[in-house]
Amino acid sequence: MKKDRENMTLEISHLTGGYSSIPVIKDVNLTIASGEAIGLIGLNGAGKSTTIKHLLGLLRPQAGKITLNGINLAEKPAEFKKLVAYIPETPVIYPELTLKEHLELTILAYQLDTDKAWEKAKELLTMFRLADKLDWLPVHFSKGMQQKVMIVAAFLTDAQLLVIDEPFTGLDPLAVANFIGLIKEAQESGKEILMTTHVLADAQKAIKTYAILNQGTIEFTGSLDEIRDHYGLEASDSFDKLYQLLYQEQKNA
Ligand SMILES: Nc1ncnc2c1ncn2[C@@H]1O[C@H](COP(=O)(O)OP(=O)(O)OP(=O)(O)O)[C@@H](O)[C@H]1O
Numbered sequence: 001m002k003k004d005r006e007n008m009t010l011e012i013s014h015l016t017g018g019y020s021s022i023p024v025i026k027d028v029n030l031t032i033a034s035g036e037a038i039g040l041i042g043l044n045g046a047g048k049s050t051t052i053k054h055l056l057g058l059l060r061p062q063a064g065k066i067t068l069n070g071i072n073l074a075e076k077p078a079e080f081k082k083l084v085a086y087i088p089e090t091p092v093i094y095p096e097l098t099l100k101e102h103l104e105l106t107i108l109a110y111q112l113d114t115d116k117a118w119e120k121a122k123e124l125l126t127m128f129r130l131a132d133k134l135d136w137l138p139v140h141f142s143k144g145m146q147q148k149v150m151i152v153a154a155f156l157t158d159a160q161l162l163v164i165d166e167p168f169t170g171l172d173p174l175a176v177a178n179f180i181g182l183i184k185e186a187q188e189s190g191k192e193i194l195m196t197t198h199v200l201a202d203a204q205k206a207i208k209t210y211a212i213l214n215q216g217t218i219e220f221t222g223s224l225d226e227i228r229d230h231y232g233l234e235a236s237d238s239f240d241k242l243y244q245l246l247y248q249e250q251k252n253a
Pocket residue numbers: 019024042043044045046047048049050051
């Protein structure tokens with residue numbers, strides 16, 4: 001398939017949804033173009049994971065639509081999902097499968113060319129210091145090592161959209177640096193990235209644009225400097241102050 005960067009866009013438009021008739025996210029609009037990475041930030045309970053669940057097709061919207069490269073998730077879920085790789089906050093590990101078998105599952109699920117995929121897997125496994133553990137059971141790995149398995153599997157897929165939920169907790173600084181390098185590479189190769197995080201110090205090494213989700217609504221989108229201006233933060237203020245302001249808004253709502 002010819003890659004035309006102009007058509008490679010994630011569009012979330014007027015998305016309203018949640019777990020019951022009372023919506024958790026309301027009229028969310030977000031566009032991520034090819035080569036763009038957006039950080040989704042907000043207080044606990046703001047609706048970040050709920051937005052991600054909609055994006056992965058795990059929840060059905062009450063209103064609105066999600067398209068990727070023009071493919072509507074509601075109309076062509078299988079086609080849409082093949083273009084998406086997901087790194088969950090809590091690693092999903094199958095207790096009876098080895099590391100090698102976990103990666104084989106990914107290769108099968110995304111119908112990857114086996115030789116090319118293993119070439120890529122070896123690079124990623126070496127980067128994350130897991131190359132000698134292919135026959136181990138990841139269920140016995142540490143939290144950080146399990147997180148690395150998720151990262152290796154996601155970057156193996158070559159998916160167009162990377163959805164990443166709070167990746168930094170549990171990763172050591174070497175792994176964080178490698179992960180940030182992969183995010184930058186993914187952007188350079190024209191992928192779209194949506195990452196939720198509370199760890200702006202690490203995120204800002206790779207991500208320049210942030211969407212602020214407050215009580216289920218995207219309140220502002222921009223660079224960290226634009227966010228400072230919008231919320232009246234001083235250059236000397238830490239971003240903790242932003243969260244305090246969001247909390248005040250929530251209390252006053
Ligand atoms: N499975 C569920 N069933 C019902 N309500 C849920 C469920 N999961 C989350 N919620 C509710 O949806 C709201 C948003 O939760 P969500 O997990 O999307 O927040 P978040 O922004 O990801 O928070 P965090 O920063 O803690 O990860 C919260 O009020 C939460 O209680």
